[in-house]
Amino acid sequence: MCAQRWAEAYNAGKAPKIYLQSTHEKTLDYIPLDILRLFAIDDQESKTVLDKLNLQRNQLDELMSKGDADGDDSFQ
Numbered sequence: 001m002c003a004q005r006w007a008e009a010y011n012a013g014k015a016p017k018i019y020l021q022s023t024h025e026k027t028l029d030y031i032p033l034d035i036l037r038l039f040a041i042d043d044q045e046s047k048t049v050l051d052k053l054n055l056q057r058n059q060l061d062e063l064m065s066k067g068d069a070d071g072d073d074s075f076q
Contacts, residue, residue, distance in 0.1 A: 017039050021042055
């Protein structure tokens with residue numbers, strides 16, 4: 001089901017359950033994550049995966065900012 005049709009179903013009070021991990025991130029252009037999580041069959045599992053990805057993203061940001069501070073913008 002595409003995001004626009006899911007949003008129509010939601011607005012009509014008939015939104016189906018979803019697998020959040022199988023939902024494309026572009027869906028967030030139409031539907032807020034907090035709404036999607038209410039209908040997620042895999043909510044807890046997807047939260048764990050998202051937390052892990054956010055941690056990795058933060059670690060990468062720290063590494064990148066450290067490289068910027070050192071004035072070294074080349075890869076080794």
